[in-house]
Amino acid sequence: MFAPERLLIPVDFSGASTAALRRGLDIAERTGAEVHVLHIVPGFAPVLGADLDALPEEDQAFFQRVWDRADGELTALLHREQATRVRRVLSFGLPSTVLLDYAQAQDVDLIVMGTHGRRGVRHALLGSVAEEVLRRAEVSVLVVPEAAAGRAPFFHVLVPTDFSLASRMALPIAAEVADLYGAKLTLLHTLEPIPYLSMLTGVTAGTDVSRLLREKAEVQLHQLVANTNGALARAETALVEGRAAEAVVAYADEHGVDAIVMAKHGLHGMARFLVGSVTERICRTAPCAVLVVPVDDDTA
Known part of the structure; x- marks a missing residue:
């Protein structure tokens, strides 16, 4: 269910993290969730666990100034954004590690964070911290690009x-998000190109196969919303052709999508490093917020 009880919003005072803060505060207002705003002072990992008093005085003074x-x-940011009902936390260390450890210790069920991906750049960076959190987090993560700033x-x-x-397990979550905002919900399936289809079967047969695949997908989309209620029952369906990540982002851009909801498998072994190329590419380049929901491998 999309009914978070505790939100964690990491901020680094960038425009992207401010966008995430605004979105997180908006969600909290609608759900009554408790909000934790965390800033991590980077660059002090070597002294983690050490007695700071044992450091040279000049190092202590520098650390204290920072x-x-x-x-x-942090105080100024929260004042500007009128974030009065939040728990403010200041910490230091390796950002992704501190963030994930804090989320686990505080039983956080949603992390809302900004991304620094640059649209139009072929190898746009999601941001090393956001990327690590997306890969390792065991709770839902909402990534918010700077372009999506505001509490609309x-x-x-x-x-x-x-x-x-x-992907089916993401449907009720998406429906709950849509219901929370009274938003339109669209289910999208991408028909990816089949390499060498016309060469293997002939042009006419290849066209027939493509048509059959499209018809089958249309039936499956209809079945997903049949006999449901709420936003899912009112959902529209769409079918596009192309590479999955690029097609999803293009559709979102062309149709004014405000949020994309996707599932990822549970994180075991190499899955911590391979969230899924489609999910990660969408998070890097989407023009809107992307909610990534973890799905247990045992059920998926």
């Missing part, structure tokens, strides 16, 4: 599906 400055910036409601929610069990 800490005080961060504390002041979600008017259009998109949920891509490949008809797998994992």
Whole structure:
């Protein structure tokens, strides 16, 4: 269910993290969730666990200046954004590690964070911290690009599906997000090109296969919304052709989508490093917020 009780919003005072803060505060207002705003002072990993008093005085003084400055910036940010009902936390260390450890210790069920991906750049970076959190987090992560700043409601929610069990499990979450905002919900399936189809079967037969695949997908999309209620029952369906990640992002851009909801498999072994190329590429380049929901491998 999309009914978070505790939100964690990491901020680094960038425009992207401010966008995430605004979105997180908006969600909290609608759900009554408790909000934790965390700033991590980077660059002090070597002294983690050490007695700071044992450091040379000049190092202690430098650390204190950095800490005080961060504390002041965090206070100013929360004041500007009128974030009065939040738990403010200042910490130091390796950002992704501190963030994930804090989320686990505080029983956080949703992380809302900004991304620094640059659209139009072929190898756009999601941001090393966001990327690590996305890969390792055991709870839902909402990534918010700087371009999506503001607390405007979600008017259009998109949920891509490949008809797998994992993608099906994202449907009720997407419906709950849509219901929360009274938003339009669209289910999207991408028909990816089949290499050498015409060469293997002939042009006419290849066209027939493509048509059959499209017809089958249309039936499956209809079945996903049949006999449901709420936003899912009112959902529209769409079918596009192309590479999955690129097609989803293009659809979101062309149709004014405000949020994309996707599932990822549970993180075991190499899965920690391979979230899924489609999910990660969408998070890097989407023009809107992307909610990534973990799915247990045992059920998916």
